[in-house]
Amino acid sequence: MVKTLHPQNYQDVYYVGDYYRQGNAVLMDLTDVPGSEATQLVDFAAGLVVARGGEMQRVAPRVFLLSHPEQPERR
Structure with missing residues (x-):
């Protein structure tokens, strides 16, 4: 399952x-987050996926997909 999130700030x-630790892929849309908080x-997401052996891909400007190793990329 892919969970789409639209964070508003770093909180x-x-x-x-x-959601990622539960085994879901996460589509993280940062278009509404100020620059420094988006960074x-x-x-955080990069550290999370590295620690879990997953991948993070930018799929659009300010939109990232966090996936687990067992989830093949789909286009």
């Missing part, structure tokens, strides 16, 4: 981590 990072969210 919403909890939901990104929680913090991307940094």
Whole structure:
């Protein structure tokens, strides 16, 4: 399952981590997050996927897909 999230600020990072740790792929849309907070969210997400052996891909400007290793990329 892919969970789409639209964080409003860095405080919403909890939901990104929680859904990802539950085994969901996460589509993280940062278009509404101010620049410095968006950078913090991307940094957190990068650490999360590296720690879990997953991948993070930019699918559009300010939109990222966090996937697990067992989920093949679909186009």
